[in-house]
Amino acid sequence: MRIPTPWISTVARLGLAAVWLVAGGLKVGDLAASGRAVNAYQLFDYETAKVVGAVQPFLEIALGLLLLAGLAVRLCAGISAALLLIFIAGIVSAWARGLRIDCGCFSTGGELGVGVDPAYGWDIARDAGFLLLAGVLLWRPRTRFSIDGILLEDER
Amino acid sequence: MSKGVKERTKAKQVVREQLARERRRTVTLWTTVGVIAVLVIAGLVGWGVAAGQAKDTAGKLTVPPSAVDDGTAFARGSGPVTVDIYEDFICPGCRQVETTTGPTITGLVQAGKVTVRYHPIAILDRYSTTQYSTRAASASAAAADGGKFLEFHDALFAQQPPEGGAGLDDAKLIEIGRSVGLTDEAFADAVNGKKYKAWATKVTDTASARGVVSTPTVFVAGKPLERPTPDALTAAVEAAGA
Numbered sequence: 269m270r271i272p273t274p275w276i277s278t279v280a281r282l283g284l285a286a287v288w289l290v291a292g293g294l295k296v297g298d299l300a301a302s303g304r305a306v307n308a309y310q311l312f313d314y315e316t317a318k319v320v321g322a323v324q325p326f327l328e329i330a331l332g333l334l335l336l337a338g339l340a341v342r343l344c345a346g347i348s349a350a351l352l353l354i355f356i357a358g359i360v361s362a363w364a365r366g367l368r369i370d371c372g373c374f375s376t377g378g379e380l381g382v383g384v385d386p387a388y389g390w391d392i393a394r395d396a397g398f399l400l401l402a403g404v405l406l407w408r409p410r411t412r413f414s415i416d417g418i419l420l421e422d423e424r
Numbered sequence: 425m426s427k428g429v430k431e432r433t434k435a436k437q438v439v440r441e442q443l444a445r446e447r448r449r450t451v452t453l454w455t456t457v458g459v460i461a462v463l464v465i466a467g468l469v470g471w472g473v474a475a476g477q478a479k480d481t482a483g484k485l486t487v488p489p490s491a492v493d494d495g496t497a498f499a500r501g502s503g504p505v506t507v508d509i510y511e512d513f514i515c516p517g518c519r520q521v522e523t524t525t526g527p528t529i530t531g532l533v534q535a536g537k538v539t540v541r542y543h544p545i546a547i548l549d550r551y552s553t554t555q556y557s558t559r560a561a562s563a564s565a566a567a568a569d570g571g572k573f574l575e576f577h578d579a580l581f582a583q584q585p586p587e588g589g590a591g592l593d594d595a596k597l598i599e600i601g602r603s604v605g606l607t608d609e610a611f612a613d614a615v616n617g618k619k620y621k622a623w624a625t626k627v628t629d630t631a632s633a634r635g636v637v638s639t640p641t642v643f644v645a646g647k648p649l650e651r652p653t654p655d656a657l658t659a660a661v662e663a664a665g666a
Contacts, residue, residue, distance in 0.1 A: 299473060299474045299477060300625065300628070300629070303474070304628075307637065308637040310635075310637075314633040319474070322474030323471055325470060326466040326469050326470030326473075329466065330462050330466035334459055339455055339459060340456055343455070343456055343459050344459060369637070419451045420447075
């Protein structure tokens with residue numbers, strides 16, 4: 269049996285929406301910690317890291333809601349892909365510089381305790397999986413139960 | 425069907441397709457504008473919320489009178505070499521360093537070689553369900569007011585709760601305070617009234633701005649000490665003092 273593409277895309281869309289909502293939701297409760305997690309990458313000065321750390325969870329939640337609603341799916345998928353690529357680049361750079369940090373992907377991570385090893389490989393693999401979801405949506409943005417569908421009066 | 429009718433039908437279809445395409449373009453344009461607006465607003469909200477929280481902390485800030493180093497640390501000893509120790513009361517690595525290197529630190533203080541500055545920071549609030557890191561750091565400031573910072577600090581590490589649990593509650597913190605001689609109401613009131621909560625946040629923020637991303641972090645004369653073992657600490661202090 270062949271599953272029609274809109275259904276595959278719908279699953280990808282809802283999956284990616286869940287990813288962003290969970291990622292943002294886990295960080296939004298403690299913005300100071302989110303800022304420290306960004307600071308731990310040592311890519312920005314602390315003031316900049318604080319702003320990035322505060323803005324990021326809200327962006328993630330907004331993106332999650334937009335994907336859930338299915339509004340401008342291709343654009344949202346493109347922005348998701350860009351963000352994920354930035355995150356992967358950040359993790360790779362932390363890895364390359366030998367920093368010992370929690371990626372802060374699904375937490376207000378930051379530093380790691382003594383004897384805890386960073387899981388950079390897994391973090392990258394996971395983000396690559398999410399990137400795949402975004403890729404599906406970039407390629408085939410038409411999905412079921414979406415505002416896009418209503419606005420474009422999709423008869424299919 | 426005549427040739428004329430056929431052509432008219434075809435023309436109608438072309439027009440219909442054109443209209444549909446145009447409509448699609450309009451919808452895409454406006455949804456794009458909408459999405460970008462939503463994301464920009466979300467970002468601004470995040471910025472605003474963080475700025476509000478920072479202002480809130482600044483408004484509630486009470487600095488303990490005995491604190492040194494911009495009011496972010498408590499000093500012990502008066503030797504020429506400054507040793508800065510950044511610790512979180514729930515961090516097992518800090519407890520370990522306190523156990524292994526603590527006696528060396530005491531020795532260096534007593535020999536008049538170092539001034540130790542303890543920075544009780546709270547970066548591990550997520551490792552307890554009750555923000556134990558922040559509460560313990562705040563309580564340590566209250567202990568400093570009663571002249572018992574070090575005693576309270578040592579007692580907290582000796583009775584350190586495990587990560588992932590509820591930490592020690594405020595009543596337990598007050599009890600530990602009493603056990604080290606903080607028997608007056610001022611200590612209990614400061615703990616119960618969260619007097620130094622904003623201060624704990626400020627100390628943590630200052631440490632982050634200085635590049636402290638993990639605990640324990642030890643600086644000897646401003647230079648980070650990778651592994652604060654007794655030997656490494658003694659060597660670094662000797663080097664800085666020479």
